[in-house]
Amino acid sequence: MDFNYTEEQLALQDTLRRFIARDYGFEHRRESAKSTDGFDRSAWKTFADFGILALPFPEGFGGLNGNAVDTMLVMEMLGRGLALEPYVSTVVLCGGLIRDAGSTEQKETLLPAVAGGELMLAFAHFESGSRYAVDHVATTATANGHGWKIDGAKAVVLGAPSADKLLVSAKDGKGISLFLVDAKIPGVTLRAYPTQDGARAADVKLAGVQVGADALIGTAGNALPAIERALDYANAALCAEAVGIMSALNEVTLEYLKTRKQFGQPIGKFQALQHRMADMVIATEQARSMATLAAVRADSADAAERSRSVAAAKAYVTQSARLVGQQAVQLHGGMGVVDELNVSHYFKRLTMIGLTFGDADYHLGRFSDTLTMPHECF
């Protein structure tokens, strides 16, 4: 048992921390959110230079062989900066799916392009009407002489408007398969919109979309385990992002309590507010513990153990994030509910994280259903 980061991890953390503090200020972020892409392409290039776009891929495919703890560390820093770049969509989810389910040829073509920042991807999986159920896919894929024809609709595909290619899940009669679909080909239509936290997403319609046989990722009908793993990995990443945001939010709130004066003294002298701040700190420390658990277990070969830990972490971190976000707004008074300060933006991102890839109730339910499973610790 060891709670320390390695030297390399600490160096990466330091690099990202300095980048966020120096080059990814709140006003810059605001401008990026207003731009057409909704993020900063030069920041994406910097991410490629830092190597974080290559992090979770094997060395043989241009990657750095990083594990989920490395991803945790990156996500925590991206959280602090409220980074808008579609890191989870492109690298964690789609990159992870190609890494785990793709053929050697697909990995050789796609992963170095992701690592280099030249290829952006989005995971078109969830559909309207099935909420967070991972195995519910109504979109169909029909084999034909040219490959596959895909029909269906995908809901709130994060990062889709900027994606070069979509990773689309579809039922092919045997089971769920994954297809790499160029976002610009006939039959693919996007209704793009900003999300509450300033990022971009789209609803995607797939009407008679014809793709070649080589668009199939892995083998037909067998994609569900890889999808489950990718979503666990993504949820672990979101937990870490939330912890980064909570830490930053606690810092700005504490500063506000020390500087804002009412009744002739800093409001942090009032016990009602002190205790609330103490509860926010406790919630953040506890959430950090669970995010750590999720990161360590996201790499577990035991799928049941992995899912159980990530579900536990996502449920708990979401609950903690709700407390910290809501109370940070409350402690800032009127300043908490204006657009001008970063507080409301942190709050909105925390809230959206809680609703992405399963909310607290969904993950509590997943965890609760495993309660009778034997386990040694945690």
Added chain:
Amino acid sequence: MDLNFTTEEQLFREEVRGFLRAKLPAEISHKVLGGKRIEKSDFVRWQQLLNEQGWGAIAWPEAFGGTGWNAVQQHIFDEECADAGAPMQLPFGLKMVAPVIMEFGNPAQQQRFLPHIVDGSDWWCQGYSEPGSGSDLASLTTRAVREGDHYTVNGQKTWNTLGQYADWIFCLVRTSTEGRRQKGISFLLIDMKTPGITVRPIIMLDGEHEINEVWFEDVRVPLENLIGEENKGWTYAKFLLGHERTGIAGVGRSKRELKKLKEIAATETTNGRPLIEDQRFRDRIAQVELELMALEITNLRVISAEGEKKRAPGPEASILKIKGSEIQQMLSELQMQALGHYALPYTEEALEADWPGDPWMPDYADYAAPLSGHYFNYRKTSIYGGSNEIQRNIISQMILGL
């Protein structure tokens, strides 16, 4: 970053398990696991058995007879002891007064007191709180007046846990009323057999005699029983409270109680199905388990960091105390709730180890009988050791600088 136990740590766990299988008396673990009343003799016997193994005071420095185990080993030991149904080692001697004697006591005091703590021959109790001094401890008024070769102590202490069995009490007493009130407090060790000491029971809400009032009337205490310097007792008192709060996380015991809660929920039925299959109740168990998972890791993070820095527990211990006590309370509440109708009967005799059960009651009434009492009793956990509100003050002031 690795949350898995190393091979050495797993072997260590096996060693502890082996010891517990061989040495923990079944009649004692039966009481602990069944929530029965634990006698003084049970506590003392278990302390003696641990001491014979060299494990009487695992957290002490090796120079004083400790084990030199690191934080993870100590955690494993606590967890295994709790799981096997070992009685908790009472903290008053081992975790409270002993660190103070080691840090601030003189060699004569160390030689006189520490060996009797670790071998279980001296039972210690705590003399901090007074009727007028709870959370505001520095307002205490029990007086110690220096007269020749002794102090004369007059006053009253309260919320004294298991002092009815005690050989010694460590007391905060007022030796000066000048200047800041924290500056006039001293730390005295007092023999409970000294004339003038009266112990009066306070019956708690579960009907049990666990705490007492202790009255001091012209009690003569030799000067050699003063720890450190006169009027510096507040420093020692705060040092002690930091040590008290770490053990209070109680992760091992809460894991045992969570397991018991699941067992109860698997035995109880509702509409012919085990209660644990009722989603509404199971989600409540799941919620506590989440809290406990997080606390276990937080606890390990805190104690590992302390171990690396070789420092005494800091204000982070307040986080452990708050979450630990809340979890203990949630678990006891759910255990009670799981019983349904049989949460209601008050069956005092069921606390006796040899209670044969009641033919009128269902089979599970044997484990059921103590649980509502535990719930009531466990309301104490967010009050003692510095109430959870005081802990939040500590976090605000010591960690956040508010």
